[in-house]
Amino acid sequence: MFWLFLIGSIGLVLIGIFGLITRSHLIKLLLSLNILETGINLTMIVLGYQNGGKVPIIHSLLDLTKPINFVDPLPQALVLTSIVIGLGTTALALILIVNYYYKTGKLSLERSENEKENIDE
Template sequence: MMIDNRTLYIYSFIIFLIGIYGAITNRNLIKILVSLSIIETALNIFLVSTGYINGSNPPILHSGMKLISPNSINISDPLPHALVLTAIVIGVGTTAIGIGLTIKLYNHYKTLNVNRMGDKDEL
């Protein structure tokens, strides 16, 4: 089944909205971080789909390919893949720091619920 770019954009936007909904409504810190990861996944799908051309070949040079001009070769754009790789690395770093901070907060408060992390006594 062929999927065109617009369908991919819509899918990624729906996943993005699910992530935003999760980040806003959840009270559990781990669930908030999972929602952030969902947002990042949506983004990666969106970025990859911007380089996708319907019915195109992967951007790998093989022996049967005729190199006449760049426009005549039906390949997908490889640049967004590189961008997505960078975005994934950054996303993993952010999530790791988030989990580290969550563990520290859990050690302080013995809960992951953000509503139970009052700080009036600290001021």
């Protein structure tokens, strides 16, 4: 289960990097960036994983007289920060893409030879 989690999260990172390299459509680039970010967040949470670990919240149902196997709460706190920043940057990037589209009439970064024809359409 742990390996599945690790391979999945690193796989998301690699998919994001692949998308960033091969695509030139701006929305697809942003999607790749978001997939990459999700993968990095999941990888950070994996780093705090413990076998049979518990959620680090103290409540009355926990048996506090014995030692408890808590997972590491620090990566989760950092990921919380990262998610919020990802939201802000995604909103800003989307509005930049909208402005780019209004200025140039295209959504691709690629410089094609028939660029003028595309704008006329």
